[in-house]
Amino acid sequence: MKHLFVLNDAPYGSERSYNALRLTRHLLKAGGEEVKIFLIGDAAACAKSGQKVAPGYYNIADMLAMIIRHGGEAGVCGTCMDARGITDAELIAGAPRSTMDQLTAWTQWADKVLVF
Known part of the structure; x- marks a missing residue:
């Protein structure tokens, strides 16, 4: 199945983007799934390199990079x-x-669009 995730929230503050990436990662692990992630609004910051977080805290850019390495695609709203x-x-x-x-x-490609 083809899934499009549209993320709207900043990388930190709420856990929406974090939870969306967790689900994305699990879909890829399950196999047979195609995943694309579009970062819009404050979620554009999720793809910013060089994020430094407190020890033991998740790094959303690292999570996104791992999804990309495992076959997911990502795009960041230029505006x-x-x-x-x-x-x-x-x-x-x-x-x-x-x-x-x-x-x-x-959106036209996807079987399912999930908005976080």
């Missing part, structure tokens, strides 16, 4: 990046600047 002062060079590998056209295409 949302610009509004938050995030440059292309600051994004983790495999999570490029993206567009609403890409989100539209991914």
Whole structure:
């Protein structure tokens, strides 16, 4: 099955983005699933490299990178990046600047769209 996850929340504060990535990771582990993640609004910061968190606390950029390494795709809303002062060079590998056209295409591709 093809799943599109649309994340809206900042990487820290609420646990919505964290829980979305946990579910994404488990879907990939289950096998036979295709996953795409679109980061929009405050979730654009989830793909920012160089995040430093307290010991023992999850690092959302590392979680996203692991999902990408295991076959998931990611895109980051370019307009949302610009509004938050995030440059292309600051994004983790495999999570490029993206567009609403890409989100539209991914939505049409998906069997299920999950919004967090």
